[in-house]
Amino acid sequence: MWSSLPLFPEQASTVAKDVDSLYIFLIAITVFFSLLIAGLVIFFAIRYRRRSEVELPEPITGSTKLEAVWTIIPFVVVMVIFFWGARIYFTISRSPANAMPIYVVGKQWMWKLQHLEGQREINELHIPVNRAVRLIMSSEDVIHSFYVPAFRVKQDVLPGRYTSIWFQATQPGEYHLFCAEYCGTKHSGMIGKVVVMEPTDYQTWLSGGPRAESMSAMGQNLFQTFSCHNCHRSDGKGRGPALEGIYGKAVKLATGQTVIIDDNYVRESILNPLAKVVGGYAAVMPTFQGQINEDGLSQILAYIKSIGPQAVTQNDTMKRSEPAPTNKKSLKP
Ligand code: CUA
DSSP states (O other): OGGGSTTSOOOOBTTHHHHHHHHHHHHHHHHHHHHHHHHHHHHHHHHTOOOSTTOOOOOOOOOHHHHHHHHHHHHHHHHHHHHHHHHHHHHHHSOOTTOEEEEEEEETTEEEEEETTSOEEESEEEEETTSEEEEEEEESSSOEEEEEGGGTEEEEEOBTSOEEEEEEBOSOEEEEEEEOSOOSTTGGGOOEEEEEEOHHHHHHHHHSSSOOOOHHHHHHHHHHHTTHHHHSOTTSOSSSOOOTTOTTOEEEBTTSOEEEOOHHHHHHHHHSTTSSOBTTSOSOOOOOTTTSOHHHHHHHHHHHHHSSSOOOOOOOSSOOOOOOOOOSGGGOO
16 A cells, blocks of 8 residues: 555565554654654643642652553563564575575676576666565675665675665566765766566566576686685695685684585685685685686686585575574484
């Protein structure tokens, strides 16, 4: 019903309704208490005004009951906002495991996008309807922000690290894409559109245009070009660890600390290899800072994810390491 108001953009993603409901709830609560308090101030000012010079007010020493009421009611309201908001926040932050990854690079002043199949786009993103899509984003220069109002998602895009968002479009159509972080003179021109298509149309679109090499193939080329394969040998006998099947796994560092191999770990290991050296290996890898651009980093990342027994697509910058599940049944005699 709210989408019929011109104040609101279309609700075109799975989270849009939830975000709007919370927003409306916040507005309703705010309006209700603002009117209640303003009304009571005016009412009491008139009702209890001083009617004669000799009239003296009765002293009030306090009321525990009243204090409890005005403590408990706001507490309950705030807790509702907290848990409701947290639920939506977690939904938006955690991408489903089967989300389709697409790589995004922001630069002054355009959006560059690349699909796993290799297709590149500028300021346009074609996606299939009813399919979770996860964007893995970085910036070549300053902070940008990827914002699709109809999907109710917005995420800063930073230089030097990956951030990600996911969404699932619910209806075909074209939707505005904005940069929502002031990023220089032509910030207002850093706009584009998201084109949501029926799955068959998307496949047609994907196979149209010039024949593109897949991102992992491009990444593999770079892997060879920079001679990464000389040390990261697949038989594990190289000077660096084998990279097959490592993505998404936990690895023990030389410091004894354990880290999950995610997008940002791979990125850091290419640009600043000595920051987190895997245990058992010498700190000998040179940095590739300044030699590989953002597109190249995305391609190498796509390649590393693609090799090995289990290619894991799910791994957020938000993801935390979880404790290993304990099998309680096996503990029973
Ligand atoms: Cu990019 Cu504003």
